[in-house]
Amino acid sequence: MYPAFDRGPLAARPVFSRALFALSLALFLALLGATPACVSSAEEVPTETPSEAHYDSVKQRASIVVDFPADGLVVGPNQIRIRVEPKWGDEAAAVQLAAVSGFMPAHSHNRVEGQVSASGAASESYEVGSLDLSMPGHWQFTAHVVRDATDSDDVTFDVLVR
Numbered sequence: 001m002y003p004a005f006d007r008g009p010l011a012a013r014p015v016f017s018r019a020l021f022a023l024s025l026a027l028f029l030a031l032l033g034a035t036p037a038c039v040s041s042a043e044e045v046p047t048e049t050p051s052e053a054h055y056d057s058v059k060q061r062a063s064i065v066v067d068f069p070a071d072g073l074v075v076g077p078n079q080i081r082i083r084v085e086p087k088w089g090d091e092a093a094a095v096q097l098a099a100v101s102g103f104m105p106a107h108s109h110n111r112v113e114g115q116v117s118a119s120g121a122a123s124e125s126y127e128v129g130s131l132d133l134s135m136p137g138h139w140q141f142t143a144h145v146v147r148d149a150t151d152s153d154d155v156t157f158d159v160l161v162r
C-alpha cells in the first residue's frame with residue numbers, strides 16, 4: 001500500500017498527460033490529413049489560358065484583370081496587359097503595379113521578370129513585356145502591387161504556356 005502522500009493533486013497528472021497526448025496525436029493526424037491539400041494544387045494547373053482573367057490578391061487588398069495575347073502565352077517573348085483594381089478604398093490612384101515575375105513551379109526554375117510600364121492615361125493599366133518564357137507548361141506568375149512603402153500585396157495566377 002502506498003503512503004497517503006502519494007495521492008495528492010499529482011494523482012490527476014497521468015490523466016492530464018494522456019489527454020495531452022491524445023490532443024497532440026489528433027493535431028498530428030490533422031496535419032497529416034492536411035498534406036494532400038498541397039498535392040491537389042497540381043489539379044489547378046490550367047488546361048488553357050483565357051483571353052482575359054480576373055484574379056484576387058492574397059490579402060484581398062486588390063484584384064487584377066489580365067489581358068493575355070489572343071493566341072495565349074507561348075514559348076518566347078510575350079506581352080500581357082494588367083489592370084489593377086484596388087480595394088484599399090478611396091486611394092485608387094496611389095495603387096501601382098510594381099513588378100511581375102513568373103516561374104515554373106514543377107521545376108522551380110526559369111524565373112522571369114516582366115518589364116512593367118504604365119500604359120495610357122489610366123495609371124492603373126499596365127503593359128508587361130519581356131516575359132521571355134523558355135519552356136511550355138505550367139507557369140505561375142506573381143503580380144506585386146503597392147500603395148505606399150508599407151502597404152503591398154501579391155496576386156498569383158497560373159497559366160499554361162504552349
Ligand SMILES: [Cu+2]
Nearest residue numbers: 104107110135
Ligand atoms: Cu521547366
